Amino acid sequence: MAESYSEGRTRDGEYQEQFLNDKTLRRLGATIAGLFTLGVGGLVAVIIFTQVDFDLFREIIYPQFVEAFLRVLGIVLVGSLLSVTAGVIVGLGRVSNTRFTNAVATGYVEFFRGTPLLFQLLVIFTGIPAFWPPGQFPISEWAIPTAIIGLTLNHAAYVGEAVRGGIDAVPDGQMEAARSLGMSYVQGMREVVLPQAWRNALAAIGNDQVILVKDTSLLTVIAVPELISAFRNVNSATFDPWTPIILVAIAYLMITIPLGKVVSHLETRSDWGGDRR
Amino acid sequence: MSLLEFDEVDKYFGETHVLKDVGLNVEEGEVCVIIGPSGSGKSTLLRCANRLEEIQDGEIRLEGTSISDPDADINRLRQRIGMVFQSFNLFPHKTAVENVTLAPTKVKGLKGDEAERRADELLDRVGLSAQADSYPNQLSGGQQQRVAIARALAMDPHVMLFDEVTSALDPELVGEVLEVMHDLADEGMTMLVVTHEMGFAREVGDRIVLMADGRVVEDSPPEVFFEDPRTDRGKQFLSKLL
Structure with a gap:
């Protein structure tokens, strides 16, 4: 049938x-x-043959776009490392049995997921220097630190939720088996639960890190010379949209596509004894 | 002093009274088999014995030391209590031999090669030398459960708890696990076994403990229990088996 x-x-x-x-x-x-x-x-x-100005393309690619690309790449690398690390801590807080710890982690996630990243960037960029008398704020280049702090705090909330989901998906019997062998909660988490939770959470974390790459576009608002700023500079000077658009697209994809490959490589690597190995 | 003592143990899950004033002493070298209908509290009793569940009243002692005392050094005490679970609970990200060596290296601080030598011995003992480097999902249920037994033995426990360890197995794989348990009993291991395998209970058990509604209702040698149970509950339980 x-x-x-x-x-x-x-x-x-x-x-x-x-x-x-x-x-x-x-x-x-x-x-x-x-x-x-x-x-x-x-x-x-049609765009390449009728719209792109190859002379302009060569002129703007270096230094303007290469520099913007490297700046974004640097922010992404540092932001990724910090947000995933902080996210694991947030995730552990979310599964904590200690009510206070759990409440703090939950509040953290609610705030940073519940308000826009752009708003958070503005808070850090304008709010923190306001604690000093006008002109006294000691850090003169505050935009890049703002970018890294903002992206880290924001994405740690999302990574934390992915990690929490990953931990919840590990059967209770795993921790019980570890504890029954005399291992402490910390040992059970580190040796048994987290390696499995990490595998469970990888896809969601990878997804979030791709979004982090794209979120760097918001940094144009706090005057970080990144890819969108580079586009706006070129476009307002030449009235040519398509030449810089192509460059911006290539630059973002040069980060996001390899990132996806790294994530699927990590997923394959933690397929213990499965047929993907 | 018995090896493992349950002294007037009461356990609640919320409002439900699952263990009612349970007293039970397991002597060294004894194989104590707990049977009873589902929901009678036998698995819960076993899980209280290494404090995977907390009790609300009474005391549980291992070699005279309280397990149920909130200040008990539970991680140290659990090293003396091996446990094997119905659902195996092998660590899927570790090979068979790594499953066996993990706790000895992390908890007892054994050197890697020393732990590995011991693990090889234990895997040989459960008949799985050839599968040492396999991951759990490459093993059959019976093989996984035998690795789980080796893993528990690696901590040199003084007593082993078996919680319905053959219930999740295909019928043709039950025998190989029971055989390992039988050998273990013959070597003098103290065992507390919750099972539905009446053949095993009769052949290997030194004592049959029947539980019903959270209480121990009969505690007899197997030849008594299976031939002429002393209690009505025992007779009732046996009649349902036949």
Whole structure:
């Protein structure tokens, strides 16, 4: 009766093809994908041949875009490292049995997920220097530290939730087995629960880190010379949108695509004894 | 002094009174088999014995030292109590041999090669030398459970707790696990076994403890319990088995 999923039965017992059976669905999918590719390919071709100014492209790529790219890459690397580290701490707080610790971690997550990153960046950028008398704030280049602090605090909340979910998904029996062997809670967490929680949370953490890369675009508001700022500079000086747009797209994808590869490599590596190994 | 003593133990899950004034002494070298209908509290009793569950009243002592005392050094006491679970609970990110060496190296501070030599011995004893480097998901249920027994033995426990260890196994894999337990009993290990395997209970058990509704209702040698139980609850339980 496997056919009954794609075919309907008429009253006199004969099989009749429905409008959307498996074969037509497959063809429909391929057709849509083909049309989409054709459309996008055509659009890109039109842009490259009619809109992109290759002289301008060469002129702006270095130093402006290369510098912006390296700046974003640096912020992403530091922000990723710090937000994942802080996120593990937040996640451990979220699964804590100590009510106070748990409440603090929950409050942290609620605040940093519940308000926009842009707002948080403005709070740090304008709010912190206000504790000093005007002109007395000791850090003259406050925008980059703001960027790293803001991205770390914000994404630690999301990573923390991913870690909490990862820990919750490890069966209780794992900690019980560790404890029954005489291991402490800390040893059980470190040796048994967290390695498994990490595997469970990897996809969600990777997803969040891709968003962190894209969130660097908000830094244009606090005057970090990043990729969107570079676009706006070029666009306002030349009125050419497409040449810098192409560069911005390439620059972001040069970070996000390898990041995705790193995450799937880590996922494969922690497939203990599975057939992906 | 018995090896493991339950003294007027009461345990509640919220409002539910799951262990009612349970007293039970397990002597050194004894195989004590706990049987009873589901929900009678037998697994809970076992889990209280290494404090995976807290008790509300009474005391549990291992070799004279209180386990249930809030100030007890529970991590140290648990090293003397091996436990094997119904659902194996092997560590999936570690190979068979790593499952066995983890606690001895982390808890007892054994050197890596020393722990490994001991693990090899234990895996050999449960018939799994060839599977030492396999991950749990590459092993059958019976093999996983035998690794779990080796893992518990690696801490050199003075008593072993078996919590329905064959209930999650395919019928053809039950025998290999029971065989390992039988050997262990023959070597003189003190064992507290919750099981539905009546053949094993009769053959290997020194004592049959029947639990019902959170109480110990009969405590007899197997030849008495299976031939002519002393209590009505015992007779009732046996009649349902046949």
